[in-house]
Amino acid sequence: MGITKEEVNSYYQKAGIVLTDEEVDQIQLMDYGLGKERKVGLQLFVYVNTDRYCSKELVLFPGQTCPEHRHPPVDGQEGKQETFRCRYGKVYLYVEGEKTPLPKVLPPQEDREHYTVWHEIELEPGGQYTIPPNTKHWFQAGEEGAVVTEMSSTSTDKHDIFTDPRI
């Protein structure tokens, strides 16, 4: 069944986060063109995105994976630096670095070749991690789904580079 903005908003409400009706309408639903959004996708609302800073509220449904990507340098500026803070549920974040021997979750089997970083960070409400610029990362929600605040430098999604060439 397709994902609706109301369903996404219900997760914000679980985290105690209030969006106005107008803002609910601005929620973004991403399936990365893979046609399996509940498996691989991301939902978000952008609070603010100026030429100096940005903040978004991300929602992941249970077991949903945001595919591996990085934020490269843009126009001579460092790539986006971002801080994830879990507000509800649980999120498993994987970044470049020492490989976690037994990762707690796995990406979809059929896409496995497009996931190349395996240093695991597990975030529960109050858990926070800052991802350096131009660093490959992907993340997956636990069984209850997850709400994650992203605080960052300016965001230019179109410059993001995904490991999966289909995206």
Add this chain to the structure above:
Amino acid sequence: MGITKEEVNSYYQKAGIVLTDEEVDQIQLMDYGLGKERKVGLQLFVYVNTDRYCSKELVLFPGQTCPEHRHPPVDGQEGKQETFRCRYGKVYLYVEGEKTPLPKVLPPQEDREHYTVWHEIELEPGGQYTIPPNTKHWFQAGEEGAVVTEMSSTSTDKHDIFTDPRI
């Protein structure tokens, strides 16, 4: 009675915001040296403050006022630009601009001369406003107090300039 970090954390909890015990310990309690913190003061927790962006969670007690100040240019860089988003309660924000004829709240009578901007913005949960750099502003919580997320460019508190010369 003096303000405690636990009391501040109880407001985060009202807003559904989870801080770890370690983070509760890092809560900052500011009275601006005026010795009347429940009247004029601010409590906050800094999530992150890098050389590119910053985010804090502010708490104001009922009727508490954060005194008028601005964020000037620093080392040739524009002053801090910041976005306030109300998460709980209500906050009355006053900035430079057209004077609101009948402001809903007033700063402490004895400090009135140190409050010079009167363009009123009222924020309830989901309400948001971006304050340009180097713009005078002050704010006061409503009767229930307020929790306000501050999303901004890098924060360097020591450079802030207060209208009240005692601060």
